[in-house]
Amino acid sequence: PGIVRPSKLPYASDAVYMGLDDKDKAIFDGKTGMHGVKPSSGSSLADFLKISPAAVSQRSAAIGRDIAELARRM
Numbered sequence: 001p002g003i004v005r006p007s008k009l010p011y012a013s014d015a016v017y018m019g020l021d022d023k024d025k026a027i028f029d030g031k032t033g034m035h036g037v038k039p040s041s042g043s044s045l046a047d048f049l050k051i052s053p054a055a056v057s058q059r060s061a062a063i064g065r066d067i068a069e070l071a072r073r074m
Helices: 009-018 022-032 042-049 053-073
Strands: none
Touching: 009 053, 022 042, 022 053, 042 053
């Protein structure tokens, strides 16, 4: 019989989320639709947070890298 290993991504995602500031949490939630937030486009999030769309893109990429790195190390 094979062994099924559960995905580490949900755990890494939760751990990274807990360390984010409020702006990054809003970006995470808006991009993923988690925590009861309706998914939004980068430009909508930028308008809401009063930052540039490029800043939303850069921050969401950094969050994704942090999650992937933590999941890899678990």
